Amino acid sequence: MKINASHAIASAEPTEAQIQHQAYMLWQAGGCQEGRELDDWLHARELLRHHQGFAKAAAKARARTPKRATQ
Numbered sequence: 001m002k003i004n005a006s007h008a009i010a011s012a013e014p015t016e017a018q019i020q021h022q023a024y025m026l027w028q029a030g031g032c033q034e035g036r037e038l039d040d041w042l043h044a045r046e047l048l049r050h051h052q053g054f055a056k057a058a059a060k061a062r063a064r065t066p067k068r069a070t071q
Helices: 005-010 016-029 037-064
Strands: none
Touching: 016 037
16 A cells, blocks of 8 residues: 555654654663653654644645745
8 A cells, every 4th residue: 555645744643663763762862761662652652743743734834824926
C-alpha cells in the first residue's frame, strides 16, 4: 500500500518510526534509565502530535493569508 506524502504531512498522527526515534532521544536525555520505555514512548507520541498539530495549523494559516505583490 502506497502512502500519499501530502497526506502523511497533513496528518497529526506521527509515524511509528518518528515515535521510536523521539522516544530514544528522550531515553538518552533522561540518562538511559531502564523501565521507562512506555513513559518515553507515550511522551514522545504526545510531543510529536503537539508539534505536528502546530505545523498543520501554520500551514493552514499560510494558505489562508493572501500573498502580497512584490515590486
